[in-house]
Amino acid sequence: MDKNSLTERDICSKYITPAITAAGWDLHKQVREEVSFTKGRIIVRGKLHSRGESRRADYILYHQANLPLAVIEAKDNKHALGAGMQQALGYAEALDVPFVFSSNGDGFLFHDRSGTGAQKETELSLGQFPSPEELWQRYCQWKGLSGESQQKAEAPYYDDGSGRMPRYYQMNAVNRTVEAVARGQDRILLVMATGTGKTYTAFQIIWRLWKSGQKKRILFLADRNILVDQTKNNDFKPFGQAMTKIAKRQIEKSYEIYLSLYQAVTGNEEEKNVYKQFSRDFFDLVVIDECHRGSASEDSAWREILDYFSGATHIGLTATPKETKEVSSITYFGEPVYSYTLKQGIEDGFLAPYKVVRIDFDKDLQGWRPPKGTRDKNGELIEDRVYDLKDMDRDLVIEARTQLVARKVTEYLTATDPFQKTIIFCDDIDHAERMRQALVNLNPKRVEENRKYVMRITGDDKEGKAELDNFIDPESRYPVIATTSKLMTTGVDAQTCKLVVLDQHIKSMTEFKQIIGRGTRINEDYGKYWFTIMDFKKATELFADPAFDGKPVVIYNPEGDSTPVPPDETEGEEGDVIDGGAGATEGDETTGGGADDDGKKRVKYVINNVAVHVIAERVQYYGPDGKLITESLRDYTRTCLKKQFASLDDFLRRWSDAEQKKAIIDELASEGVMWEALAEEVEAKRGQPLDPFDLICHIAFDQPPLTRKERAEQVKKRNYFAKYSGAARQVLEALLDKYADTGVEHIEDIKILQLAPFSQIGAPIELVRAFGGKPGYQEAIQALESELYAS
Structure with a gap:
């Protein structure tokens, strides 16, 4: 068989997979194929939404189930050996993978991101693919792991048997943290956007360190009682009888995992400091949730707990590291070992x-x-x-x-x-x-x-x-x-x-x-x-x-030798406290009023005889670049379309060449064109539905649009159906009516033949035969589309 005629999947099964297994990789334990590691960005279109394409790696190779080592991007043999390299490098960067391969079935182009090899890129034959042991040793060299630290980094994840795996960024966060602990780092910061599963990530970190015996007694601190309870009952549930929640009472010291509210273990009075019932070396790991709060402050009562257990490893979790002139999460914990932002979460489709x-x-x-x-x-x-x-x-x-x-x-x-x-x-x-x-x-x-x-x-x-x-x-x-x-x-x-x-x-x-x-x-x-x-x-x-959504920058700079006196809370305008600090009751809030600079209570005037009116109202969308679209929807769409099509002729040529118009419509949607919202805005002025073709011509190139109904009528006037007869002609006439009602995407889907009125003309297989078979039917559809857009 001519290798050049094989599909990409054939290249994988006949050449790439055999080369991997010959090198010693276990297909069941160490290799995953066609791995979708993101979900695809959610694109909001008016009141509706759709998802863009997910990112999918052809192969990911693992040392263990959750330690990714390499990415392989496959192409068919019509492509060059390294045609997939740039795509694979993008995947490898996201997945925190050092070894990257591209293949067309003739061999491999190997890119070494770790810097442990003699050169960055090397061509390998199919028989030269590296073994699992070789890549693992080079990975450990890259990460600075050797001897005992290398064994510690191999600690297994929790597996409930359901096949659930951490998302790729959670895996990155866990692996980097466990590796930092294995290297002896004792202050670690993880920055992960709200909603990305910080608590589940913390659970996997603790599980790996606990089960491997590296950390025997762990304290998990949170700043809301509901967070402690949610954690205990949900993500931390597998700890079972080894886990307890600390309350303000005599402490039972036979447990291994302790969960606590900050306020439950500190207080102004000495007897309230429950944590002092533990010896200073009782805990060897302290995990601090929402560590942008009091733990970043040097004079905080919460910080007293961390100072008391200073011999333990401290891991801080936050979506918002706090960096002011008085408070610094980074000064205490160090630079984040891993960050995953809101922008990344939205781009990946997880937020x-x-x-x-x-x-x-x-x-x-x-x-x-x-x-x-x-x-x-x-x-x-x-x-x-x-x-x-x-x-x-x-x-x-x-x-x-x-x-x-x-x-x-x-x-x-x-x-x-x-x-x-x-x-x-x-x-x-x-x-x-x-x-x-x-x-x-x-x-x-x-x-x-x-x-x-x-x-x-x-x-x-x-x-x-x-x-x-x-x-x-x-x-x-x-x-x-x-x-x-x-x-x-x-x-x-x-x-x-x-x-x-x-x-x-x-x-x-x-x-x-x-x-x-x-x-x-x-x-x-x-x-x-x-x-x-x-x-x-x-x-x-x-x-x-x-x-x-940028990286936190340290600006903490206490003047001279003076000890900074940072607040335990976020400050609002004019210094009003808007959230309680140490010793505060959960969810402290101001009742109203506030205070002036001289300490006097500020008067809040209440008036009931003054009218208020709306003078401006606008909608802004989250754009594909992570920024709000502040221009009008029409202006934004025009900019978006001009990036895709250099001219009207360029668009017309690409539209005409496309086997399915739906492919162009979906591609533009993934680039941020909000068809539903755009149609609502334009059609509200014209009164009748427009085709995406006309929306593009009108918005991007100022062409006068035709409605779908007008396009369908033009085709009928040109007597396009004269060369067809019987069932074939009935089908095309019905398709034209369907186009006028619902648009081009629906008539391109062959499943439409199962619906009325087509089902009343004949069974789908009979209707296709009326065109001489499926190729003839598809040719007729393309001809119909050419007629629709001829003008």
Whole structure:
């Protein structure tokens, strides 16, 4: 058989796989073929969504089930030996793999990313493929592992028998951490975006270190009680009887895995310091969840725990490492051994993208100045100055503004899904309560159905806090809307939250990223693929800050020899504490008011006789480059299309040459063209549906569009069907009608022959025979498309 005529799969089975097995690789334990290691970016199209293509490696070779060593990219024999190398290098970079191969069946081009070989790229014959032992030794050389550390790095993952494997980035994080511990590193930082499975990653790290005997007693610290309970009952469940949760009482020291809330083991009074019941060397591993909180602060009571167990290995987990002039996660833990950002998570399809609805009010942007001598609702004399956005709900409450926010939220929910889980972030508890009341009054029927349709979930309200579990439970319908201040900023695994409303002044990047993280989880079982951010206080301007998804930079710099006195919490504008530090109750929040620089309580004026109006409202989409599309959808699409097609002639040629127009439509969708949203915008002005062909011609090249119906009528006028008769002609006429109704993608799918009216003409196989067989049918479809787009 001519090798040149073989498919890529044939090349794999006849040449590449035999070469691998001849080198000693176990196909069942060490080799995985056609590995899709991402899910494909979710592309939001108006109210609908689709997924882009996942990244798929032809082969990944492992030392053990979860230690990837090499990637092989295969091509058919029409390609050169190294044709797949650049593609494979991209995969290898993502997978943290040092050895990269490209093959067309004649041999291998070998690229060594580790630098352990004599040269970067080498051509190998099929019989020269390296053995598992050779690549493992070179891998250990690359990682700086030898002797005992090499054995420690081989510690196995937890396997529940279900075949579940960590995602590729989780595997990278676990492997890098275990290898760092094996090399003797005792302060380790992992940065992983909210929703990417930090706790599961921590479990696999602890499991490998515990089962291999490297770490015998482990302390896991979290800063929310709900996080400790979720961890114990879910990801850490396999630890079983070896695990316990620490409470403020006498400690039982017979366990091996201890979970604790920071606040449960520290306090201002000596007797509350439960951790001192343990000897300083009791734990040999301490894992700190959300380590951007108090553990980064040198004078923190939480930090006392880490200092007390300073002889242990400390692993910090966070989505948002804190880097200020006073606090530094990196100064304490060192540079992250691995980072996986929100942008990467969305690009890979593991995290939900978002669209932003930005709404601006006249009083926020233009300001409001009270007439001289004006008193507020409570009789307070209002200070004579201009009040604008930075004052709203902090110094000045305009009741009409609260009502307008609640109305816009209600309108959005009514137009989309009134039961989508919604979190509204307010400035303080008073604001959250006012928002709850406004929403209750705007949704009387919903509240009548169930009083928990809207709930205030804040740290001071026991009934509200008690509903937190129900809010995050996908199976619990109520509460639907949660108004909050700070309690739900972190530690809330709200998988089905589809709307995040920002009516809060947010100046801290750490807090902003945590809040956005409330919506980034995907839950396909409940139809959660993306979410909406509704912004009333310009908080989403922080998306444009390079720090939003960039690498953390150390700026910690205490002056002279003085000890820094960093806060334990994120600070808001004017230094108001917005989250409790050590010794604070869980979810501390301000009730309202705040304080001036001289320490006096700040007056919050309340006015009920000033109108507020919307002056601007726009929708921004998450673009393929990770940035919000701030231009109009039409302008964005034109830019997108011009990158693909140099000219109208270029587009027409590619459209005409495509065997299936659906391929071009899907390709453009994966590049960010939002067909559904675009069609809604353009068709709203024309009144009839347009073909993607006409949308492209009209948007990118300013051509006057034809509707699908107009294109179909032109084909009929040209009497195109004259050369066909009988069933064939009936099928083509029906296909033309289908095109007018539903578009070109549907008529290209042969399965359409199973549906009415085709099923009334004859069975699919009979209809295909009417064209002389499948090739004749496909030729007729292509001819029909040529007629449709002839003009």
